[in-house]
Amino acid sequence: VDEGQLKILLLERDFEPAKGQLSLIGGFVQDQESLDAAAYRILYHLTGLREIFLEQLHTFGEADRDPGDRVISVAYFALLKIQELDPDHVRDHGAYWCPVSSIPPLIFDHNRMVEVALRRLRIQAKVRPIGLKLLPEEFTLPQIQELFEAIYQRKLDDRNFRKKILQLEILEKLNRKDKRSSKKGAFLYRFNEEKYANYLKNGDRFEMLTIDVL
């Protein structure tokens, strides 16, 4: 997320087929490599990052999805903190961040993959604190709110939002402020693993946010 917009990393293909067209990041699984390992390797190659939220998304296996060979793609779903990527490194690999609100046509069924991923994000972000994987380590409440507004394309009420988020008791309040976006400054918070473990244990409720999807 960046500038209040959810963004996705697209790649200009520098090889055939479909050279020059846009696609998602991808690659081939090696002989003695698990799918997960392959996904991490490919992502590391492009981003230079190791600690990344990555989960399997869906496997796309229509017989004619790739006009050339028969290819089955096991799609993965990664959440990156945009600030952690070296912009030059990204550009050198022919990649760029594209707002999800205006994704151009991509090769093969990659637009479909994006749809599935967005849908997954919107469902999961309600239920697990994965949204925070898109923010810096330290963030302000207005930032989280902006994040959720970007994910759900919807304005949220500040008072209710803060109440709900704080009530989860999974964040740790720091006594420093981020003054970049206002004179008053907003307190910084950090996700706290132990508190979250506790949250999962006690109560075991569901729903971080109550937002209708779709």
Place this chain on the structure above:
Amino acid sequence: VDEGQLKILLLERDFEPAKGQLSLIGGFVQDQESLDAAAYRILYHLTGLREIFLEQLHTFGEADRDPGDRVISVAYFALLKIQELDPDHVRDHGAYWCPVSSIPPLIFDHNRMVEVALRRLRIQAKVRPIGLKLLPEEFTLPQIQELFEAIYQRKLDDRNFRKKILQLEILEKLNRKDKRSSKKGAFLYRFNEEKYANYLKNGDRFEMLTIDVL
């Protein structure tokens, strides 16, 4: 679901490797066949049924999961109405229904697949009326309750359960009764597609049931 127990269809392998051991149903994707089509084909072969709830579950791709060749398995998740299967047909194929509460060791990582599937069922049944895919076309409210109790391994309160289910307004009440389980008899209901479409439109709420998972 059968006799208040959630059951899974297991297969005794009649070919190497691991001949004689138990596994899930499986097969190979053909050259010009999509993954979904393959799943339907394989399921039809074993069950003789066409109209089946089937969704992709997860793709298992550890390098060493099959001791022989490198095999990547795209697992699918099907919900069958146990009454619709011909018991002889099932037995002839070396298959049998096993209660999920006592699943024996299966080959390779199939036990893991069952775990993932059960987890998926428990999450999805809260949120979509897929539980009904496990019941006959016509069913009684006590039957649905028994079903949910089997899925979540938990006793539910009759009054609250009925209230919640009926309030969804997705069922159609028939004026016939099923008297097999009591002298009084319980009214039969049927899932109603239009009502459900309406339910999805209006309100767009979430959660069929509010039950904590895990």
Place this chain on the structure above:
DNA sequence: CCAAAAGTGTTCATCGTACACCCATGT
């Protein structure tokens, strides 16, 4: 007539929602 399952209503606590004003500070 009785056992066994089906069916029904109310109270209470919790939580989501709507909504408007004061606070801190850099310029």
Place this chain on the structure above:
DNA sequence: ACATGGGTGTACGATGAACACTTTTGG
């Protein structure tokens, strides 16, 4: 002093949770 974003509280309605008795009927 003021503009800008950060921060706070309350009242209302909806919904989940707990809980006990009446109804029907085949044997």
